[in-house]
Amino acid sequence: MLKISHRGNIMPSSPIRKLVPFAEAAKKKGITVYHLNIGQPDIETPKAALDAVKNSDFKILEYSHSAGNESYRRKLVQYYKKAGIDVDYSQIIITTGGSEAILFGFMSCLDPGDEVIIPEPFYANYNGFAVAAGVVVKPITSYIETGFALPPLEEFEKAITPKTKAIVICNPNNPTGYLYSKEEMEVLKGIIKKHGLYLFSDEAYREFCYGGEHFSAMNLKGADDNVVLMDTISKRYSACGGRIGSLITRNKSIYDTAMKFAQARLSPPSFAQILGEAAVDLPDDYFSATKAEYLKRRDLLVSRLNKMPGVFCPNPGGAFYAIARLPIDDADKFAQWLLESFSYNNQTVMLAPATGFYGTEGLGKNEVRLAYVLNSGSLHAAMDCLEKALEIYPYNTASRSLK
Amino acid sequence: MLKISHRGNIMPSSPIRKLVPFAEAAKKKGITVYHLNIGQPDIETPKAALDAVKNSDFKILEYSHSAGNESYRRKLVQYYKKAGIDVDYSQIIITTGGSEAILFGFMSCLDPGDEVIIPEPFYANYNGFAVAAGVVVKPITSYIETGFALPPLEEFEKAITPKTKAIVICNPNNPTGYLYSKEEMEVLKGIIKKHGLYLFSDEAYREFCYGGEHFSAMNLKGADDNVVLMDTISKRYSACGGRIGSLITRNKSIYDTAMKFAQARLSPPSFAQILGEAAVDLPDDYFSATKAEYLKRRDLLVSRLNKMPGVFCPNPGGAFYAIARLPIDDADKFAQWLLESFSYNNQTVMLAPATGFYGTEGLGKNEVRLAYVLNSGSLHAAMDCLEKALEIYPYNTASRSLK
Numbered sequence: 001m002l003k004i005s006h007r008g009n010i011m012p013s014s015p016i017r018k019l020v021p022f023a024e025a026a027k028k029k030g031i032t033v034y035h036l037n038i039g040q041p042d043i044e045t046p047k048a049a050l051d052a053v054k055n056s057d058f059k060i061l062e063y064s065h066s067a068g069n070e071s072y073r074r075k076l077v078q079y080y081k082k083a084g085i086d087v088d089y090s091q092i093i094i095t096t097g098g099s100e101a102i103l104f105g106f107m108s109c110l111d112p113g114d115e116v117i118i119p120e121p122f123y124a125n126y127n128g129f130a131v132a133a134g135v136v137v138k139p140i141t142s143y144i145e146t147g148f149a150l151p152p153l154e155e156f157e158k159a160i161t162p163k164t165k166a167i168v169i170c171n172p173n174n175p176t177g178y179l180y181s182k183e184e185m186e187v188l189k190g191i192i193k194k195h196g197l198y199l200f201s202d203e204a205y206r207e208f209c210y211g212g213e214h215f216s217a218m219n220l221k222g223a224d225d226n227v228v229l230m231d232t233i234s235k236r237y238s239a240c241g242g243r244i245g246s247l248i249t250r251n252k253s254i255y256d257t258a259m260k261f262a263q264a265r266l267s268p269p270s271f272a273q274i275l276g277e278a279a280v281d282l283p284d285d286y287f288s289a290t291k292a293e294y295l296k297r298r299d300l301l302v303s304r305l306n307k308m309p310g311v312f313c314p315n316p317g318g319a320f321y322a323i324a325r326l327p328i329d330d331a332d333k334f335a336q337w338l339l340e341s342f343s344y345n346n347q348t349v350m351l352a353p354a355t356g357f358y359g360t361e362g363l364g365k366n367e368v369r370l371a372y373v374l375n376s377g378s379l380h381a382a383m384d385c386l387e388k389a390l391e392i393y394p395y396n397t398a399s400r401s402l403k
Numbered sequence: 404m405l406k407i408s409h410r411g412n413i414m415p416s417s418p419i420r421k422l423v424p425f426a427e428a429a430k431k432k433g434i435t436v437y438h439l440n441i442g443q444p445d446i447e448t449p450k451a452a453l454d455a456v457k458n459s460d461f462k463i464l465e466y467s468h469s470a471g472n473e474s475y476r477r478k479l480v481q482y483y484k485k486a487g488i489d490v491d492y493s494q495i496i497i498t499t500g501g502s503e504a505i506l507f508g509f510m511s512c513l514d515p516g517d518e519v520i521i522p523e524p525f526y527a528n529y530n531g532f533a534v535a536a537g538v539v540v541k542p543i544t545s546y547i548e549t550g551f552a553l554p555p556l557e558e559f560e561k562a563i564t565p566k567t568k569a570i571v572i573c574n575p576n577n578p579t580g581y582l583y584s585k586e587e588m589e590v591l592k593g594i595i596k597k598h599g600l601y602l603f604s605d606e607a608y609r610e611f612c613y614g615g616e617h618f619s620a621m622n623l624k625g626a627d628d629n630v631v632l633m634d635t636i637s638k639r640y641s642a643c644g645g646r647i648g649s650l651i652t653r654n655k656s657i658y659d660t661a662m663k664f665a666q667a668r669l670s671p672p673s674f675a676q677i678l679g680e681a682a683v684d685l686p687d688d689y690f691s692a693t694k695a696e697y698l699k700r701r702d703l704l705v706s707r708l709n710k711m712p713g714v715f716c717p718n719p720g721g722a723f724y725a726i727a728r729l730p731i732d733d734a735d736k737f738a739q740w741l742l743e744s745f746s747y748n749n750q751t752v753m754l755a756p757a758t759g760f761y762g763t764e765g766l767g768k769n770e771v772r773l774a775y776v777l778n779s780g781s782l783h784a785a786m787d788c789l790e791k792a793l794e795i796y797p798y799n800t801a802s803r804s805l806k
Contacts, residue, residue: 005510008510008661008664014665016798049670050464054458061453061641061642063643096672107408107535109411111539114408133666198405226405232413241465241467241672243669250743263528263532264417264532265528270646
């Protein structure tokens with residue numbers, strides 16, 4: 001009689017976290033594990049922002065406004081202005097991480113059975129929020145050969161059905177690191193305007209663009225009613241544990257609806273709102289410094305990868321992820337093998353198999369995502385491990401073909 | 404073409420927060436508003452718990468484990484042991500407030516169209532989470548004449564259909580303050596065992612019981628697979644803004660399913676986990692002191708209310724809420740009138756109309772919920788306001804019948 005819900009049964013496990021027990025076992029054996037598998041930066045949270053929390057002097061940790069503290073929302077207007085995005089504080093809802101912004105966006109705009117198109121590979125947790133909302137994800141494939149550029153217009157047109165209600169884009173992209181150009185964003189605008197679709201734009205990595213300029217979906221002219229921005233301070237200020245994000249839209253109906261979901265959960269976390277508000281006042285060179293650090297790491301990672309026999313890694317234009325094609329048959333097996341059966345100088349590396357980021361069964365089997373969230377020394381050590389591992393991995397497809 | 408979701412349309416607005424603009428307008432006129440409308444205590448958050456956050460010395464605000472920090476979960480085992488509840492840390496998921504525990508519980512156990520029985524009046528936000536999960540709430544009425552005791556067994560039996568999957572109980576109750584007895588909990592056990600239902604038990608106010616002993620649903624023998632505890636530190640430690648709660652169950656399938664939802668949102672807030680962990684080490688007399696304070700306030704509130712002509716307020720056995728029947732025709736109108744058209748010594752009081760807590764249309768129209776979250780001085784002043792207001796309120800039904 002007692003049954004788990006169908007939704008609970010089809011809810012996907014985190015494709016990244018399922019390797020965790022193998023990593024824990026490796027560590028228990030005394031092996032150092034370099035975590036390139038998750039987007040947890042080793043960059044320190046800005047001291048001034050942490051200090052704002054420590055120096056707060058309230059006596060009661062009260063509920064905040066359901067939309068977040070008004071002072072914080074007003075402050076965020078300044079942040080967005082600097083980022084070239086013009087919003088009013090009344091268009092901002094502070095959420096519990098970017099995660100809740102995704103959930104509120106889906107809940108407010110989509111009904112069970114509705115379809116949402118997402119270029120794959122994509123951030124795996126979109127699947128989780130889609131299941132929670134009863135929404136069907138329709139992936140369209142982007143390819144490593146093009147560096148994971150936006151799939152052509154025709155692919156979107158082919159995927160659109162009467163049930164299609166929205167497109168989700170992550171720019172710059174997690175997991176590919178691809179930075180969508182203004183032209184690609186304009187293509188998306190054409191599609192959402194033509195078909196009357198919502199565009200959910202996840203811009204968690206806005207500051208981390210190398211080479212190109214970031215073009216926000218909020219700046220697509222004439223698409224104000226279509227666009228919902230899903231944002232977070234997690235990566236921007238290395239403040240993942242704060243659980244503070246935002247949902248921003250100029251569509252008042254969506255805003256008012258999302259506010260009803262926001263009221264039901266009362267308020268976003270108070271402590272990290274203080275941190276987020278203080279972070280807006282960080283000196284302008286804060287992002288230049290972190291961006292320079294990530295750029296250095298990207299160059300190191302991509303260069304090391306492409307020197308390994310049979311490995312191909314396109315140069316990502318943003319975020320702090322890269323997807324590499326490895327000379328292996330099965331990335332899940334390989335990632336597990338790295339933790340279970342391999343070490344080099346008592347060290348190994350943890351990777352995220354790309355299969356978890358594809359919606360289409362069978363894709364990404366020889367690809368892995370690498371998060372360059374570690375300092376150069378650790379990154380080099382991790383690349384040494386990967387290089388050695390590929391040399392001795394029994395199922396290296398390149399070496400087999402060489403034989 | 405762009406439409407808000409059906410779920411977004413039927414999502415209820417917060418019945419408490421819709422009066423906020425009238426309160427803001429009153430304040431702008433210089434009127435002091437006593438907030439008896441929300442469960443935001445004026446009790447200070449324990450300094451030792453706040454200091455634990457301020458004295459933390461991490462450099463990176465990292466994601467925690469999706470189930471919450473292991474150290475915190477292990478610490479909570481001690482807290483629950485003191486509360487007479489025997490759980491293992493592996494049965495605890497730290498959630499973002501009690502709100503998220505409710506959401507995860509509903510998502511994991513219930514599918515769209517499933518029915519959940521809740522004695523009314525009930526915590527209004529259960530409606531919101533039910534809408535988010537597509538679940539149908541079937542209220543069964545408890546009555547002010549019995550002090551809002553558990554409706555009789557027959558009422559549950561009448562309400563159960565093949566779609567019924569769960570019962571939600573809040574003990575001690577928000578909004579009624581009713582403390583369910585061990586006998587009533589055993590009646591519930593009989594029902595859930597007979598019909599194979601889940602029992603979601605919201606025990607946010609466990610510490611605040613006056614007179615009777617709290618009996619946790621976790622201590623219903625033989626019902627381990629049925630019971631899901633939804634808990635929060637918000638009221639316990641006056642830490643509403645921390646957004647830390649927990650979902651606890653001995654049913655491993657539910658636990659594992661809820662963990663998938665927990666992984667999708669990555670982690671609960673890190674700062675307030677530190678606060679929650681430190682709070683477990685507060686001296687044993689911490690709760691005696693806060694409980695004594697709330698008891699004093701309850702006695703003051705209930706005694707003042709029952710002295711007012713035409714007012715009836717049963718003596719609540721727990722939490723910090725009371726529901727009173729007033730000699731009025733429409734509590735929503737009256738609550739608005741108090742803010743818009745009334746003041747006494749330049750003060751007024753904000754109440755929560757009980758209509759928002761009933762699932763059955765038309766019930767609670769002459770009832771209000773009062774949260775005794777203010778100190779005795781403010782409570783007296785608020786009661787003075789209410790007393791005067793009822794004297795001059797043009798739609799006082801008692802004075803009309805006297806005429």
